[in-house]
Amino acid sequence: DSVFSNVDRAPEDPILGVTVAYNNDPSPSKLNLGVGAYRTEVVSSAYLLSIFVEGKPLVLDVVRRAEQQLVNDPSRVKEYIPIAGLADFNKLSAKLILGADSPAIQESRVATIQCLSGTGSLRVGAEFLKKHYHQSVIFIPKPTWGNHPKVFNLAGLSVEYYRYYDPATRGLDFQGLLEDLGAAPSGAIVLLHACAHNPTGVDPTPEQWEQIRQLIRSKSLLPFFDSAYQGFASGSLDTDAHSVRTFVADGGECLIAQSYAKNMGLYGERVGALSIVCKSADVASKVESQVKLVVRPMYSSPPIHGASIVATILKSSDMYNDWTIELKGMADRIISMRQQLFEALQAKGTPGDWSHIIKQIGMFTFTGLNKEQVAFMTKEYHIYMTSDGRISMAGLSTKTVPHLVDAIHAAVT
Ligand code: PLP
Numbered sequence: 001d002s003v004f005s006n007v008d009r010a011p012e013d014p015i016l017g018v019t020v021a022y023n024n025d026p027s028p029s030k031l032n033l034g035v036g037a038y039r040t041e042v043v044s045s046a047y048l049l050s051i052f053v054e055g056k057p058l059v060l061d062v063v064r065r066a067e068q069q070l071v072n073d074p075s076r077v078k079e080y081i082p083i084a085g086l087a088d089f090n091k092l093s094a095k096l097i098l099g100a101d102s103p104a105i106q107e108s109r110v111a112t113i114q115c116l117s118g119t120g121s122l123r124v125g126a127e128f129l130k131k132h133y134h135q136s137v138i139f140i141p142k143p144t145w146g147n148h149p150k151v152f153n154l155a156g157l158s159v160e161y162y163r164y165y166d167p168a169t170r171g172l173d174f175q176g177l178l179e180d181l182g183a184a185p186s187g188a189i190v191l192l193h194a195c196a197h198n199p200t201g202v203d204p205t206p207e208q209w210e211q212i213r214q215l216i217r218s219k220s221l222l223p224f225f226d227s228a229y230q231g232f233a234s235g236s237l238d239t240d241a242h243s244v245r246t247f248v249a250d251g252g253e254c255l256i257a258q259s260y261a262k263n264m265g266l267y268g269e270r271v272g273a274l275s276i277v278c279k280s281a282d283v284a285s286k287v288e289s290q291v292k293l294v295v296r297p298m299y300s301s302p303p304i305h306g307a308s309i310v311a312t313i314l315k316s317s318d319m320y321n322d323w324t325i326e327l328k329g330m331a332d333r334i335i336s337m338r339q340q341l342f343e344a345l346q347a348k349g350t351p352g353d354w355s356h357i358i359k360q361i362g363m364f365t366f367t368g369l370n371k372e373q374v375a376f377m378t379k380e381y382h383i384y385m386t387s388d389g390r391i392s393m394a395g396l397s398t399k400t401v402p403h404l405v406d407a408i409h410a411a412v413t
Contacts, residue, residue: 085114196362
């Protein structure tokens with residue numbers, strides 16, 4: 001008998017499990033709108049090619065070029081990189097999220113550490129807070145990305161929720177948000193999605209962000225930004241960093257977890273950064289020294305390849321420029337899918353108000369479809385999505401919109 005015979009089978013991850021179920025479905029018309037990963041559109045002018053390029057993962061052109069450059073550089077070796085990661089990568093990542101002219105960077109008050117994508121950045125930040133910050137309560141939005149409570153709980157923080165989404169309006173429950181953060185204990189940590197809130201696609205307006213900022217600062221709450229979609233939401237890196245930058249412009253402190261999974265399409269390379277904006281250069285350097293003590297026993301030091309790609313692109317004004325164009329192309333395709341889906345539902349006369357599809361932003365639409373309707377669409381139409389009715393717009397294409405519309409129509413009528 002195995003010494004592990006008492007181990008129970010764990011459930012599939014609620015998000016990644018959707019892909020497992022999709023892979024097991026033999027239907028030729030199946031459609032995976034579960035996981036948040038970008039897929040290409042059909043190239044209509046290249047008819048024969050289209051069967052190869054439709055709905056496929058995309059490696060950005062600029063990423064290929066950066067990799068080529070790295071491969072051709074004989075001086076590159078595979079030595080360990082420092083615990084904190086590549087220095088260039090860290091500097092450029094802080095600049096990307098905070099802005100080139102950020103006083104916090106000029107005053108050397110930002111500690112940035114290369115981490116394992118967004119998830120790893122959140123986890124390292126949370127462990128640092130547990131060890132060195134006086135409050136261990138973190139408020140996260142309801143709902144939020146399913147991994148948030150698990151990451152924070154495992155790091156030893158205690159998780160509480162603040163109201164965020166109003167199912168009645170399919171928009172922001174701004175009053176509820178202000179009330180809940182207003183009632184949070186002084187010093188509590190607040191997790192904020194920098195843009196393109198997952199799963200709802202609902203972001204505060206700039207005016208609402210300003211009110212949130214004032215409340216957070218007046219109550220001395222500590223903002224922890226999750227920036228997984230910079231540039232991917234609006235198509236502009238600066239617009240999508242607006243929320244973070246207003247919190248840094250006021251001189252206060254905050255943490256930021258950055259991911260290059262979506263905006264550079266580097267999902268599996270696991271490249272991201274944790275930045276901790278402090279009041280002084282002296283504090284920032286001490287903070288950095290302690291974050292390294294979190295990393296060392298966890299995974300020693302981060303991987304070299306993904307961060308080298310990012311640094312190569314961010315360093316070269318040519319490549320940077322090409323990246324912004326490709327990024328905008330991805331964002332625009334998603335925005336256009338929203339429009340197409342909305343118009344197709346209207347054309348079909350599907351009952352209900354679907355305007356939230358074009359009001360929401362980012363990778364996901366929170367359709368408002370319930371668990372039973374989702375199960376129906378999976379069973380009858382082989383369409384896969386998370387049970388909360390979230391669909392990844394990036395998994396949709398002009399060709400698959402009609403199939404999705406038929407399924408939604410049948411599910412709600
Ligand atoms: N945060 C949010 C809100 C996300 O949606 C995701 C990815 O889906 C992540 C963080 C982390 O992604 P990764 O660890 O792949 O960068």
